[in-house]
Amino acid sequence: MEESRRPRAVFMAFGTKGDVWPIAAIATAFACDQQWYHVLFITHLAHQTLGMHLEAKNITYVPVSTPPVLAAHQDGNISDSDQVSFSLHKKIIQKEHRKECLSAIERVFGDCPSTEGDFIVINFFALEGWNLAELFQVQCVIAAPYVVPYSAPSSFECQFKQKRPLLYKYFHEASANTVCWKDVMHWMWPLFTEDWGSWRSDCLNLSPILFTDPVTNLPMWHARIPSPLLLYGFSKEIVECPDYWPSNAHACGFWFLPMEWQFSCTKCREILSPNPYTCLVQKDNLCTDHADLQHFLTKTSSPCSPIFVGLSSIGSMGFIKNPHAFLMVLKVVLETTNHSFILFSAGYEPLHDAIQLICGASSKSNKSWKFTCNEGGILLFNDQLYCFSGTIPYSWLFPKCAAIVHHGGSGSTAAALRAGIPQIVCPFLLDQFYWAERLCWIGVAPEPLRKHHLVPERDAAADIDQAAAALSRAIKLALCPEIKAQASKIAERIASEDGIGEALRLLKEKVVLSKQAEVTHHTL
Numbered sequence: 001m002e003e004s005r006r007p008r009a010v011f012m013a014f015g016t017k018g019d020v021w022p023i024a025a026i027a028t029a030f031a032c033d034q035q036w037y038h039v040l041f042i043t044h045l046a047h048q049t050l051g052m053h054l055e056a057k058n059i060t061y062v063p064v065s066t067p068p069v070l071a072a073h074q075d076g077n078i079s080d081s082d083q084v085s086f087s088l089h090k091k092i093i094q095k096e097h098r099k100e101c102l103s104a105i106e107r108v109f110g111d112c113p114s115t116e117g118d119f120i121v122i123n124f125f126a127l128e129g130w131n132l133a134e135l136f137q138v139q140c141v142i143a144a145p146y147v148v149p150y151s152a153p154s155s156f157e158c159q160f161k162q163k164r165p166l167l168y169k170y171f172h173e174a175s176a177n178t179v180c181w182k183d184v185m186h187w188m189w190p191l192f193t194e195d196w197g198s199w200r201s202d203c204l205n206l207s208p209i210l211f212t213d214p215v216t217n218l219p220m221w222h223a224r225i226p227s228p229l230l231l232y233g234f235s236k237e238i239v240e241c242p243d244y245w246p247s248n249a250h251a252c253g254f255w256f257l258p259m260e261w262q263f264s265c266t267k268c269r270e271i272l273s274p275n276p277y278t279c280l281v282q283k284d285n286l287c288t289d290h291a292d293l294q295h296f297l298t299k300t301s302s303p304c305s306p307i308f309v310g311l312s313s314i315g316s317m318g319f320i321k322n323p324h325a326f327l328m329v330l331k332v333v334l335e336t337t338n339h340s341f342i343l344f345s346a347g348y349e350p351l352h353d354a355i356q357l358i359c360g361a362s363s364k365s366n367k368s369w370k371f372t373c374n375e376g377g378i379l380l381f382n383d384q385l386y387c388f389s390g391t392i393p394y395s396w397l398f399p400k401c402a403a404i405v406h407h408g409g410s411g412s413t414a415a416a417l418r419a420g421i422p423q424i425v426c427p428f429l430l431d432q433f434y435w436a437e438r439l440c441w442i443g444v445a446p447e448p449l450r451k452h453h454l455v456p457e458r459d460a461a462a463d464i465d466q467a468a469a470a471l472s473r474a475i476k477l478a479l480c481p482e483i484k485a486q487a488s489k490i491a492e493r494i495a496s497e498d499g500i501g502e503a504l505r506l507l508k509e510k511v512v513l514s515k516q517a518e519v520t521h522h523t524l
Helices: 017-033 045-055 080-109 128-135 156-163 165-172 181-192 194-203 266-272 288-298 323-336 349-363 394-400 410-419 431-441 461-478 481-494 499-523
Strands: 008-012 038-044 060-064 119-122 139-144 230-232 249-251 307-310 341-344 377-380 385-388 403-406 423-425
Touching: 008 017, 008 080, 008 128, 017 038, 017 045, 017 119, 017 410, 017 499, 038 045, 038 080, 045 060, 060 080, 080 128, 080 194, 119 128, 128 139, 128 194, 139 499, 156 165, 156 181, 165 181, 181 194, 230 499, 266 288, 288 341, 288 377, 288 385, 288 394, 323 341, 323 349, 323 385, 323 461, 349 377, 394 410, 403 410, 403 461, 410 423, 410 431, 410 481, 423 431, 423 461
Parallel strands: 008 038, 008 119, 038 060, 119 139, 139 230, 230 249, 307 341, 307 403, 341 385, 403 423
Antiparallel strands: 377 385
């Protein structure tokens, strides 16, 4: 088949690393399996490190300039003028983002008379892709490593029924396996808001309301489409899939990233990444530049393994107002328990600066403090807190830890479940609250921490002590025999799952092979 006639698979994912990288793992698996496809990946320029991994697998990386996160004040004390300013800034960024998305998709599909065999895969933060798929008449698939991170307002159905009674009837009369009200309520409802409607009509020349005729505004009774394929990157053992979900929603199992993507250190990657010919890991040691982390994990003076602490992108989203107070909470816990901590600063500069400030102040009176630049480690608080600014695979690190303290992100949650260790969760937004409650429900974590019990906003001793007491209690509960046993049991139940493989199988069965069958039918 000529290059110009290769079918195209466009993966479009926006948001933080946890939102985007699992979709990229599916794109990579698809590109390796379906090599006659031209695979493209559209995401933020901020994920350019991912772009290098994708291009190594012959995937075209298409960056957009808009940021993954727009951080506003999270404490509720924002002034009216600041709120107006932020809202205007957000609208400007949104307009530019949609313009770049349209331009990127036009470059893919705009000059080709045929889109036969083509499709687009989007995550929940890339709804532009659904509208653009309609514009260029290609199939759209939804993929997400977590349950829908937003729910329809309680008044949505009532208002929809009043404003659009015929469209409401259209969805409720839908036949099996076509788009119906379940799809709308489960994830489609934002597409019916005025914000998307104005973009569809003003910029895409589409009907402002989905599934309606652009001239009459009546439902397209004659043109029903199948319920879109919805791939979820979590295990059925962890998340129940209720009957009220759309018929084409599938829980594939957790989507774990390729190990070689997860190293910030090239030397560690070369040592620990699986051999491409045997798929076996040659060694279990980090490189000499990070021997101090290896030593902390294996030679710690604590009676149990270290506890991992990581909040991923929470800092860059504006939730860690006082990094120094956060570190003081960890300090008090270490002073009153026999634990040790490994803290990943996740590239959040204010937290890294606070770590260096404490290290610098301490080194003046204690020459034994360790400080290493360039992704090395910093030991604080009597060598019981190891602060690391780089990244290493959770699949390597978590089995060496007693428990993990995290924000409830889907990636951290999945990695800890696979490692079979207890979790302490402090959720901040969106699906993190779901995971925090779910982990408690299945018995691998105590009740979730409140935000101020991990990242207090003041340095006041009372606030620090209160937070430290809450964190200490949560750790004690997490390390009880019952939770440890349940975590091990869950790990055994999900060990055989291959989430990426199942997602790939469904894409092949329900998209690739289905399209090939359609072509064969039309040519007979």
